[in-house]
Amino acid sequence: MIPDYAVWLIIFLPVLAFLINGLIMRPLAKEKNAKYSGYITILSIAGSLGLALWAVYSVADEGAKEFSHVISTHWLGVGDNLNIEISILLDKLSATMALVVGVCSLMIQIYGQGYMKGDTGYMRYYTWMPLFTAAMLGVALSGNLIFTFVCWELVGLSSYLLIGFWYHKPSAAAAAKKAFVVTRFADLGFVMALVGIYFGMNGTELVQKEGINVFDIANLPDIAHQAITMGLISTTGFTWILLGIFAGAAGKSGQFPLHVWLPDAMEGPTPVSALIHSSTMVCAGVYLVARLFPMFAMHEYGETAALVVAGLGGFTAIFSASMGMVMYDIKRVLAYSTLSQLGYMMLGLGAVAYGAAHTSDHHEAEHLMELAFAIGMFHLFTHAFFKSMLFLASGSLQHSTGTFDIRLMGGVRKYMPWTFWIFIIGSLSLSGIWPLAGFWSKDGILLESWAHTPWFFWLAMITVFMTAFYMFRAIFMTFFGEWRGGDPSGLHHGDEHDDHGHQEVHPHESPFVMVAPMVVLCVLAIGSGWAFLGPIDANAFLGGHSHAFFSVFTEFSLDEAKHSLPLIGLIVALFGVFVAYAIYGAQWVSNEAIGRAFKPIRTLWYRKYYMDELYEDVIIRGVLMKGIFWLCAAFDTYVVDGIVNGTAGLASEVGGLFRKVQTGQLQEYGIAMGFGVVVMLAAVLIGFYG
């Protein structure tokens, strides 16, 4: 069993790297020693990953299904009724998440060695990265919602710093601001939910009599249930709390209508996108819902919220995929794909939660509780690997061609064989082609949404087609056909091709430090679906579900509609690949012809449903700036400033009055003391006789 301090170290090793790089390296180290900041980061995260693996082993050893271990320490405690705790909840869910974060982060830090080489902000990059990793590990391992919230905000902050990493680019600065503001806006819901939890549930017996902290995640479902049965909180109130939490989760995970920040966030360095916007931060929302899953799945009470989660997830899946189909920036294609996949995860969780909350069969509800981890988290798990790998591959393309625009690439297959194959495998996995990882996890979601929320299932099914289509559209345009020249102005500084005289780009394979991490992730993208390989019994870990998947595929029969789903999903995906081939590979149908035929809808998609315009022009400039903000400004200028200035003036006046008493004359000081005694005595005696 892993000792408690080692679990703390998972979080604090990257914090240490952050402190060393931020406080010692950046102010003091010379430029030529900058590389050590990268080594420090990689070392610390490798340490975290090792410990996270140890944690996973321990959890598996202790019988993963029921095991949960809480390590808590006080953060602030005075007297009896002010106790704020920081605690860690170690169970299969948190251990898995920590593992995902550790693996992806480590691979991406190694990749960054090549990608960020020569960048002037090298040490800054390796300062924020461990901070982000630490915060994300904190979200994963936290056992207390307050601690979760602190880490949650740290994730937001470090993400802001990393998106705006190239802050001299106006677009990057704007994107960072947008991401921060949108997610903060969503966090308002989270905060309200925390307030609701405190006021609604602090009076329960579990909190008052047994001394359980009201924000303790492991006990929160029981506390909530007691609060509802004791009548401390109404079902509606409880639903609002759940929706508040989901609002926070939706902001981080880019669910409609809060998705607008994620595509813009691609302005950050590609490794940042690979870590933050594909495998970790954006998954934090999904993870939070999974973490509090028993609350969403609470019989009768969680139903509405679960339905909202599933519905919004399903809608986001298809909504984002539609925009991904028309983008030319390969990173943005991946960004929309990420949004869409996050929608899938939410759909899976929501569907299972809805099923569990809806059914009156106790056993089935318990079974569904088990499934939740296998459904939502399994896709998060596999998706993290193949999506961060795809991002890294897109970074590798840009590193070599100077652009993300697929119109400027073409035929890159010949020059960059590793990147090509890695991209192919990632895309197949993402499209859900047997036997790659994505197939297993995605079909789990399809299966459950068919069983519990069939009306959203159709959205998911159409999305399968769209996913395969946009991924292979990108592949055919990028890797096949003729080389279209790239963008010489976008080449990375410090690169050997960075001689400004030449206007030609010669694509070449990326250096070993960039290819190697992609290969490692590629192995996981292929294999992580079969099971968790190695000594961990996948069966115990996934509640028996991973094997069930396997048997579903080998023994499916067309008699049972349910069992034929994976096959149908596979056929739909292959059809998507075929259509992409038809248009962009073989060019049987002209791309332009289709574009003309569907011009209105294509424009609608390309302009992202005009959501940016809606938010910025209508809501922000129109409603907020001209309306509410103007009112606030007026209120501030005339009322608040008036009061403040008045108070300050009054304070000065009164202070001046008192100052006159302070003459420096000893007699007057003595008189003041005597006066004090007399007044106090008078007051006390009046109290005594009155």
Next chain:
Amino acid sequence: MEWHLISPELTMAVLALVVILLDLVVEKKHYLPIVSAVGLIVPLVLAIDLWNEGGLAMNDMLAVDKFAIFFKVLILGITAMVIMSSWRYVNDKFEHLRGEFYALILLSALGLMLMAAAREMITIYVSLELSSMSLYALTAFLKDRKSTESGLKYILLGGIASAILLYGMVLVFGFTGTTHLDGIGAALADGGAREPGLLLGVVLIASGFAFKIGAVPFHMWMPDVYEGAPTPVTAYLSVASKAAGFAVILRIFFEAFGEPGWLYDDWSVLWGVLAVVTMSIGNLLAIQQSNIKRLLAYSGVAQVGYILVGLAAANAAGQSGIMFYLAVYSLANLGAFIAVIAISNKIGSDEISDYSGMFKRAPVLALVLGVCLISLTGIPPTAGFMGKLVVFKAAMDEGMLWLVVFGVVNSVIAAFYYFKVMKVMFIGEAKSLVGIPSDSGIRAALVISIFGVLLLGIYPYALTKWADIAAVLLP
């Protein structure tokens, strides 16, 4: 007689005598501060060693409980920091009186330690006088006009306060027949001695200690004395004697006057009103100041108001809250004063306008002073925020919302003058660009205070845990 129970105090007295004797025989006087500061480790270790033991010493006159030990450790720590940071100042200003200076500081610390432990009124009075006498002398140590004047003011007003206190003690003794605090508590317990005369005694005792901690209207000596006294003495005065004053107040009001409901309700509200008056007037006067030492004096008055909120709450949370608050206030206030010592050593002025552009001249000192002022304002992530939080929370538990509202409003007013100093330091134009040197003693003391302020701001449980355990006084 259990000698080891008073071993911290005994070794402290021995240390003071050793310093005086060394001063007579040793040629190299610069060893004196080192001997004093390092010597403090002995009583410190002995005090900590008694943590789990406890008991009563000297015919039940001294309590060796966790409460007393908490304060002893605090006072010893403050003394060490003051000595560390002052050797340069002492060398410059009164080179020939170094032995006396350190010995007097140690003796007054001894008096304060005894105050924290005393549970009998005559002992309380004697230890109070022991510390006060040394402080009167220290205040006048510069022997210039201002210093002498402030020393004289201090001793005269202190004498009045002592008389008030003593008269109150006599009255309480007359009504209860004992000078032991637990005896007084027992005599008052069953509705005994329910007389207006006893109330007079309580009010007079409260007034006497209100002088010691500097609550309004017993605060008027503070700005004059703070301004005139040598800056290290001011720093010491502003934290150590307040801490001990609160220790005595807590012990008297909890152990002697805590039991009977009629009295308890009275003094809780009494201190509450005093808290409001103290913080409001302290802040209003601080806004007016242009001298940083006077500003810190009035800000110290306001801080006492916040601490009194915890006393008005009169519960266990208030007790441990006061202890926590005093510790973080000491760290921040000392940090601020030490930075002021370093700066005034160089520029020879305490006017705030002369601090203009200090960030460019002495970035580290300006930053430390800034963080300490932020902590005094009560803004996270500094410890001052946590201190206010725990004290106000204690008052909320007792339903004293009015008190908390006053506290919060006053914290906002206080931000005005703290930020004014910071604005001058960080935004103002530097008058010269000559750097400000600081010696290793000052640097060490600043590191301790800044580290403490930030650590307790981020992880307050490191201290609230001990304060909770040490809050053993029962009403």
